[in-house]
Amino acid sequence: MSLLTTLARLQAVRSGHAEPLATVRHRHLGERPLVLVPLATAVEDGAPLAVLLGTDRTAPALHFVPQPLNRERRFEFLAALADELLPYLESFGTEVELVSGSELDPQTGEKLPITRELCADAPQLIVPNSGGVRHLALLGRATRFRRTAEDPDPGPYPAPPRVPLLGRWLTHLTERAQVPGSSLLLPMTGLLARHWATGQSHLEDQQLGAQLAWHAPPAGWTGPTGAAAAEFVETARDEHGQLHHPPAGPATDPRFDEKRLAPAIARYDAALTALRHAEGTAAAAAAQQALQRSVAALRERLLGVLLPTWHDVWQGLDLLRTLPPAPHVAERWESDRWSYTGHRDRVAAGEPPQPRLDDAVTAARKLALREREQVRLEVGEALDDPLAMAERRLAGEAFSGLVTEVVAAQDTSGKTAKPRPLLTVHTADRPHAEPGREVHRAGAPKSQKAEITAVDAAAGLLTLRLLNGMGRGKEPEPGSVPAVGDRVTFTLFELTPRQSAPLPEPDDTPWTHGGPPAAAQNSTATSEEWA
Amino acid sequence: MDALLSQHGGRSEQLGRRLAELRGPVAPRGLDARALAALAANPGCRRRAVLDAAGVDKGAVAARLGRPAPFGRSPFAIARGNIFEARLKADGCAALLEPLRRHLGLPPGEGEPPAVPDLLTSAGPAVRAARTAEALAEAVEASQADPARWTLLDHPMLRLSVAGAPAYLEPDAVLVHGGRCTVVEIKSFPVLDGSADPAKVGAAARQAAVYVLALQQAAEAAAGRPTDQADQADQADQADQHPNPAPGPYQEQRLPGSPELTVLLVCPRDFGQRPTAAALDVRRELASTRRQLARMTRIEELLAALAPGTSFDLAPDQAGEPTRPAEELAEAVASVPAAYGPECLSACELGFLCRAQARAADAVTQLGRSVRAEFGELTTVEAALAAAAGTLEFADEAADRLHHAARLRAEALAEARTRPEPAPTPAPAPAPAPAPDAGAAATPPPPAPTRPATQAAAG
Numbered sequence: 001m002s003l004l005t006t007l008a009r010l011q012a013v014r015s016g017h018a019e020p021l022a023t024v025r026h027r028h029l030g031e032r033p034l035v036l037v038p039l040a041t042a043v044e045d046g047a048p049l050a051v052l053l054g055t056d057r058t059a060p061a062l063h064f065v066p067q068p069l070n071r072e073r074r075f076e077f078l079a080a081l082a083d084e085l086l087p088y089l090e091s092f093g094t095e096v097e098l099v100s101g102s103e104l105d106p107q108t109g110e111k112l113p114i115t116r117e118l119c120a121d122a123p124q125l126i127v128p129n130s131g132g133v134r135h136l137a138l139l140g141r142a143t144r145f146r147r148t149a150e151d152p153d154p155g156p157y158p159a160p161p162r163v164p165l166l167g168r169w170l171t172h173l174t175e176r177a178q179v180p181g182s183s184l185l186l187p188m189t190g191l192l193a194r195h196w197a198t199g200q201s202h203l204e205d206q207q208l209g210a211q212l213a214w215h216a217p218p219a220g221w222t223g224p225t226g227a228a229a230a231e232f233v234e235t236a237r238d239e240h241g242q243l244h245h246p247p248a249g250p251a252t253d254p255r256f257d258e259k260r261l262a263p264a265i266a267r268y269d270a271a272l273t274a275l276r277h278a279e280g281t282a283a284a285a286a287a288q289q290a291l292q293r294s295v296a297a298l299r300e301r302l303l304g305v306l307l308p309t310w311h312d313v314w315q316g317l318d319l320l321r322t323l324p325p326a327p328h329v330a331e332r333w334e335s336d337r338w339s340y341t342g343h344r345d346r347v348a349a350g351e352p353p354q355p356r357l358d359d360a361v362t363a364a365r366k367l368a369l370r371e372r373e374q375v376r377l378e379v380g381e382a383l384d385d386p387l388a389m390a391e392r393r394l395a396g397e398a399f400s401g402l403v404t405e406v407v408a409a410q411d412t413s414g415k416t417a418k419p420r421p422l423l424t425v426h427t428a429d430r431p432h433a434e435p436g437r438e439v440h441r442a443g444a445p446k447s448q449k450a451e452i453t454a455v456d457a458a459a460g461l462l463t464l465r466l467l468n469g470m471g472r473g474k475e476p477e478p479g480s481v482p483a484v485g486d487r488v489t490f491t492l493f494e495l496t497p498r499q500s501a502p503l504p505e506p507d508d509t510p511w512t513h514g515g516p517p518a519a520a521q522n523s524t525a526t527s528e529e530w531a
Numbered sequence: 532m533d534a535l536l537s538q539h540g541g542r543s544e545q546l547g548r549r550l551a552e553l554r555g556p557v558a559p560r561g562l563d564a565r566a567l568a569a570l571a572a573n574p575g576c577r578r579r580a581v582l583d584a585a586g587v588d589k590g591a592v593a594a595r596l597g598r599p600a601p602f603g604r605s606p607f608a609i610a611r612g613n614i615f616e617a618r619l620k621a622d623g624c625a626a627l628l629e630p631l632r633r634h635l636g637l638p639p640g641e642g643e644p645p646a647v648p649d650l651l652t653s654a655g656p657a658v659r660a661a662r663t664a665e666a667l668a669e670a671v672e673a674s675q676a677d678p679a680r681w682t683l684l685d686h687p688m689l690r691l692s693v694a695g696a697p698a699y700l701e702p703d704a705v706l707v708h709g710g711r712c713t714v715v716e717i718k719s720f721p722v723l724d725g726s727a728d729p730a731k732v733g734a735a736a737r738q739a740a741v742y743v744l745a746l747q748q749a750a751e752a753a754a755g756r757p758t759d760q761a762d763q764a765d766q767a768d769q770a771d772q773h774p775n776p777a778p779g780p781y782q783e784q785r786l787p788g789s790p791e792l793t794v795l796l797v798c799p800r801d802f803g804q805r806p807t808a809a810a811l812d813v814r815r816e817l818a819s820t821r822r823q824l825a826r827m828t829r830i831e832e833l834l835a836a837l838a839p840g841t842s843f844d845l846a847p848d849q850a851g852e853p854t855r856p857a858e859e860l861a862e863a864v865a866s867v868p869a870a871y872g873p874e875c876l877s878a879c880e881l882g883f884l885c886r887a888q889a890r891a892a893d894a895v896t897q898l899g900r901s902v903r904a905e906f907g908e909l910t911t912v913e914a915a916l917a918a919a920a921g922t923l924e925f926a927d928e929a930a931d932r933l934h935h936a937a938r939l940r941a942e943a944l945a946e947a948r949t950r951p952e953p954a955p956t957p958a959p960a961p962a963p964a965p966a967p968d969a970g971a972a973a974t975p976p977p978p979a980p981t982r983p984a985t986q987a988a989a990g
Contacts, residue, residue, distance in 0.1 A: 001901065003936045007919055009898050013912050023947035042608035044802070045721045068607075141723065142802055201873035201899045227890055235601060235883065254603035262606050356724045386943035394939050428938070 001202065004391055008197035016226030018196040018214040024385050025323035027191060028183035028333040030124040034088050035060075035313045037128055037306050038135050040250040041068040042257060046138030048077060049252070052306040053084060057314045064302050066268045066295055071157060078143060079160035086162055088123055089169050093344045095120040122184060122333075122340035125173060126317065128208045128248035128309050129189040135250040136185070137174035143167030144353040168353050172343045175354070179370055181332045181377035184340065188316040189248075195323060200230060208248040208312050209233040215319060219308070220244050246305040248312065253305075260301050268294040328380030335373070360513035361506045368500055375497040382491070383442055389489065393429045398442070398491040399462070401427030403482045409465070410474070419476040422453065423464045425488060432492065433462060439490040444469060445479060447495060464490065549834055550585040555844025559586025562698040567691075568737035569878050571816075571823040577833050578869035579879060584693075584830045587843045589880040595845055595853045596861050598887055600880035612719040616703065618804055619717060619797065623647065624683060627704075627797065630808035631715070634795055635681065635708050645683040645706075646670065652686055656699040659688035668753055670707035671788035681708040689745035693824055702742040706795070710787055714742045714794040722798045722807050732796070732811070739794040740816035744824070746790035754786045792817065833867070841866055872900040905929065 001009075008019045034055050041049040050064035061084055065077045096117040103114050127133055144167030146159035177185040193205050198214035205211045209218060213229035221232045233245040242260065243253050252261065271291040278287040358366065381388040382398070392398040405424040410417045433439070433452050441448040448469030455462055470476035482488050507516045550559075562583060570583055582589050590600050619627040623644065648666045651659055663684065670682035684705040691698045704715040716739045720731045783792055793810045800807040841863050845853035864884070871885040871894075879885075889897045893911040896903040907929045909915045917923045918930035919937035926934075 001899065003905070003932060004940055006898065006902050006905070007933065007936050007940060010895070010912050010915050010919070013897070014916060020944070023944070023950070042605040043611050045723075046802075138723075199898075201897070203873040203876065203899075231883075231887075235599075252605070254605040254608075257605035257607055258603070386946040387940070390939040390943040394936050400942075430935070 002391055002394075004387070004394060005197055009199055012197050012214060013199035013227070016199065016214075016224055018198050018225075020195070021193075021197050021387060022195045022323065022381075022385050023387055024326040025320055026194060026326050026329065026381050026385065026388075027181070027186060027320075028124070028325070028329050028336065029317065029320060030121070030183075033124040033126050033317065034085075035126045035310065035317075036085075036132070036136075037248070037309050037313065038132050038139075038250050039064075039252055039302070039306065040135055041065075042251065042254075043068045046135060046142060048074065048081075048135075048139060050302045050306065051081060052303075052310050053081075055088065057310075060307075060310055062299060062303055062306065064298065066298055067265060067272075075157075075159055075163065078139075078163045078166065082160070082162040082166035086166060086169070090344075092119055092121050092123050092340065096341075117341060117345075118334075119337050119341045119344065122337045124183060125185045126191075126313055127185070127187050128313055129206055130187045131206075131250050132248075133174055133177050133185060133187055136170050140167045140170030140172075140174055141356075144171055164353065165347070168347065169343070171354050172339075175366075176336070176339050178366075179335075179339075180374040181380070182336055182339070182373070183329075183333060184336050188313050191320060192316055195320065198230075199227060204230065204234075207234065208309065208316070209245045212312055212315060216315070218245060245308055248309040249306075256305060264294070264298045264301055268298060270294075326381070326384035328384050332373075332377070332380065355517075359506055359509065359517035361503055361509045364513075365503050368503065372497060372500070379493065379495055379497065383495065389442070392491065392493070393431075396430055396432040397493055398489060399425070399427045399429035399431040399433070400487065400489040401425040401429070401460070401462075403484050403486045403488055404461070406481065406484055417474050419466075419470050419474065419481075421466050421470075421476065421481050423450070423466065423482060423488075425462045425464065425490075427460050427462065430457075431462075437492065439464065439492055440495050441466075441469075442489040442491055442495065448480070450490065546831060546834075550830075553581070553585040553834075553837075553841065553843055554587050555842060555846065557588075557845075557847070560588050561586070562693055564700050564702075564738045564741040567693070567698070567700075567741045567820065567824070568734065568816075571737060571820045572878060573870060573872070573875065574819070574823045575870040576875075576879075578864065578867040578881065578885070580830065581833050581837075581867050582843060582881075585843065588845075591845055591853065592843060592860065592864065593880050593884050595855065596857055596864065596884055598881075598883035600882065602880065608719075615719045615799055615804060615806075616717050619806055620685065624685070626806055627715075627717075628683075630797060630806055631683075631706060631795065634808055634810060635706070635713075637681070637708075643679055643681075645681045646673070647683050647685055650684060650687055656688055660690040660697075660699060663687040663689065664749060664753075667705075667707065667712070667749065667788060671710055671712070671753075674707050675710040675787065678709055681706065683707075684712075689742060689749065691741070691745040691748060691824075700742060700745050702739075703797075705742075705746070705790075707788070711789055711791055712746055713791045714739050714746065715797060716742075716794055716811075717797045720798060721802065722800055722809065724801070727798060735796055736794070736811050736813050737816045737820065739796075739811065740813040740820045743790045743792065743794065743813060743817055744820055746788075747784050750784065750786045750788045750790070753788055837866060871896055873897070874900075906933075909933070 005021060008021055012019045032055050034053060035057070036051060036053040038051045039049040041047050047068050048065060049068055050062065052060045052062050054060040063077055063080045063084065065073045067073050096119050098115050099118045100113060100115050102111045104110070105112050125136075127136065143159070143163050146164045146167065147153065147155050148161045148164060149158040150161055151158070173185040176182050177187075189206055189208050189211055192208075192211055192215075193202070196215070198205055198211055200210070200214070210230040210233045212218065213221070213233050214225055217223065217225055217229055218233050220236070221229050223229060223232075236244045237255075238244060240259065241255055243256070246256065247253055268291070271287070271294040275284070275287040275291050278284045378388075382392050383389070389398060389400070393400060402425065403423055404426045405422075407422040409420050409422050411420040433455055435452050435454060437452045439450050439452060441450060446469040449467045450464040451467055453463045453465050466476075466481060470480040504510070509516050566583060570579060573579060579589075582592070590602075593600050624647070628645070648670070650666060651662045654662070666682075666684060667687070670684070674680050674682065684707065686701055686703065687705050689700045689702065691700055702714050703717040706713040706715055716735050718731065718735050720728060783789075792814050793812050795808050796811045797806050797808045799805065843860065843863055844855060845860070846855040848854050864881075865888065869881070869885045869888070871882075871889045873886075875885060876882040886897065893913055894903075895906055895910060895912055895915055897912075903910065906915055908925075908927060909918055909929055914923065915933060918926070918933045921934045921937075923930050
């Protein structure tokens with residue numbers, strides 16, 4: 001936690017209300033995000049129990065597994081989830097724009113012009129917390145290798161046809177969620193924590209309801225926002241010992257499991273057994289009704305613990321929409337659209353599901369991508385948001401100040417004289433600046449570099465020589481050089497991250513890294529045991 | 532061992548009396564491996580050390596003071612653990628033996644099955660511990676005589692002396708082979724594609740380290756060496772006069788029956804119920820547990836700081852309802868300082884209570900231990916905010932940094948307020964249009980339509 005974040009948290013402790021950590025919204029929010037609240041059962045790691053999802057806050061759809069240990073019920077659940085989720089995911093794949101680019105011909109090394117499709121928009125899933133992302137990743141891993149009745153060798157327990165496809169999409173979204181600044185799949189706790197500080201620790205912020213209690217009083221709480229309201233969310237129970245505000249999942253409260261869920265599942269099991277015994281007799285209709293009642297009871301109990309979280313996520317979206325989007329968000333969303341388009345194409349091309357474990361080249365590529373995006377995100381946020389820039393200034397990586405003097409100097413060493421004006425900047429910041437250090441001007445009309453020529457730390461004066469971004473003439477273009485009295489910000493880090501050297505194709509993996517991956521070693525659907 | 536106890540008898544009797552006073556006239560809550568491991572996770576907490584040593588029911592104390600611990604285990608989770616273990620131990624541990632054989636380097640399949648002695652699992656803890664010690668000694672002797680012989684102790688009962696009082700511990704299984712033994716820990720979380728949740732593995736390692744420590748004590752006792760933890764503490768205290776200073780924390784004990792410092796973790800593989808075993812090095816956990824338990828034997832120092840007459844007795848009535856006035860109890864609890872951190876909320880029954888106290892005391896540690904470490908002398912929110920505002924009397928480096936940070940924050944917020952309102956439809960600054968070929972490398976590489984891009988990074 002940075003010192004500025006800690007400071008904001010301290011202020012929140014005092015004010016009892018969340019304090020801003022950002023002045024703009026740093027993540028993309030789509031027109032039509034899909035909110036998804038998953039629940040898991042404790043019977044098995046990652047075994048789904050229920051999911052509440054939808055794009056309309058007034059009309060969520062609930063799907064659940066009445067008996068989590070029953071494989072068929074689980075497949076029915078997954079098939080229903082696929083029917084709900086896949087149309088949403090696929091609906092963004094039809095509207096495309098064409099982007100022209102070029103590609104190196106592998107044989108001749110020539111540049112060939114090509115046109116690529118880029119989907120105009122992409123889906124966006126919002127889950128309550130990072131546990132929800134992990135749960136979706138597990139679901140993806142559990143389903144993407146399943147074989148279906150349509151496969152040549154379906155195995156003993158074929159899954160419904162669209163379930164493996166759901167697994168591949170979930171895997172793609174959860175992998176993409178690892179990329180800094182990406183917005184295809186976002187946990188609400190993380191989104192809120194990026195933009196506001198609460199007066200509690202990062203660990204306590206993991207519970208969505210407790211975090212929101214610093215923004216608005218939770219339902220059933222009459223006092224003000226703050227620590228007491230958060231503790232109410234965490235601990236308050238009704239006369240049956242159930243939490244007023246159930247945890248946002250994916251794990252359910254053990255007391256709920258014990259007192260509410262386990263009896264309801266037992267009743268479902270009993271009703272099913274009774275129905276099996278009554279089959280063909282006069283009691284069958286009554287038994288069928290009893291079964292339906294037991295399913296309805298389960299549905300009602302699960303809705304009871306899911307709806308508070310559902311409303312919390314939408315409330316979080318409302319809060320985030322009060323912030324104006326940061327300018328660099330569009331650029332990052334374009335990367336997300338490329339990512340979505342790429343996966344759409346891989347699915348359409350009939351490629352196998354993502355492997356269990358990445359080969360060396362893919363892993364290195366993913367890591368490089370994440371590192372690059374991390375730098376890009378940090379730079380973008382700093383340029384968009386004075387609070388993010390303040391972090392860098394506090395770290396000594398940037399400084400802001402007023403221009404106190406401009407001397408129009410020139411570099412006459414070449415054939416033609418070039419403008420190299422000297423600026424003196426007065427700043428109260430403490431940059432790690434020494435003469436000779438290259439700095440970059442933030443917010444300049446064109447990208448502009450300068451060199452530090454003198455530092456007077458005691459007086460807070462820095463002298464800089466502007467090096468470019470002033471046009472080709474002998475005199476700098478108007479507006480390209482700051483004037484006396486202007487407020488300027490320079491960074492010690494580059495504003496356009498460098499590109500790293502390209503990595504080899506997987507087939508060219510050197511032997512030091514395991515050599516080319518054995519085809520199909522990881523990705524074939526071996527029969528996998530399932531409880 | 533008995534001779535040893537009598538040697539320290541006077542002191543430990545006195546200590547036992549003092550701890551019983553603190554607890555009140557109820558049976559002490561036994562320290563199990565989980566509790567011991569949790570204690571080692573927060574070694575600086577005196578409150579936990581004192582209450583645990585006295586065997587006080589912390590959950591009941593917290594409930595009496597109005598901040599009950601929100602812990603509980605789902606019946607589903609309990610059933611799942613039991614089912615997995617039952618499957619492993621069915622048919623004479625058939626499913627369990629395969630991964631164990633592989634680990635010990637025994638020939639797979641139909642080799643000699645291990646001896647599984649009866650450990651009287653329905654008897655009381657003291658009887659079971661005695662029986663386990665006997666079976667362990669026999670197994671060690673037998674395995675030394677015949678290297679092919681191995682023994683599986685199913686749910687043995689180990690005795691670990693903690694602060695002069697015995698704690699009884701029950702590992703899932705202990706393997707004896709080649710004169711050494713190995714702790715086997717069965718957990719129901721899965722190993723998925725070769726990796727498991729690090730937090731759960733860490734907890735399992737800490738727990739197994741406690742068993743290893745107990746087995747080390749047992750081996751020392753069998754070899755006739757001093758074992759009592761109090762004795763080790765004495766050694767540490769008098770290290771310079773003692774001819775044989777205590778061995779280093781990572782030094783391996785080499786006695787007949789000494790435990791391996793690598794334990795076996797047995798978990799379900801992927802989504803099924805088939806077991807997989809992984810060797811887990813617990814030397815680090817062992818060192819920290821040992822250090823922490825040695826500290827506990829210096830519990831006298833902590834007790835000496837308490838006011839005479841302090842007690843955590845809940846004074847339960849006939850129905851078991853506590854009658855002790857909450858204010859009195861709160862005072863007693865408050866007299867032992869706690870080292871609260873937000874991590875406590877998920878590990879200690881007193882977590883919510885200590886958090887309420889930390890908040891009432893305006894302590895910065897309510898935001899995390901790291902904040903407290905970073906702020907040094909600024910221990911309260913009030914002081915930290917004063918430092919930020921620049922109104923603090925003294926100014927050390929932390930205060931100065933905080934003041935600087937507060938200036939930057941205020942400046943940034945002011946700048947944002949004066950920023951022109953964005954246009955109704957925020958026109959995002961056009962992304963710096965990447966040069967066509969550069970773009971292909973910089974933005975997530977879209978797969979070229981001509982080439983199947985297997986395993987393109989998830990970008």
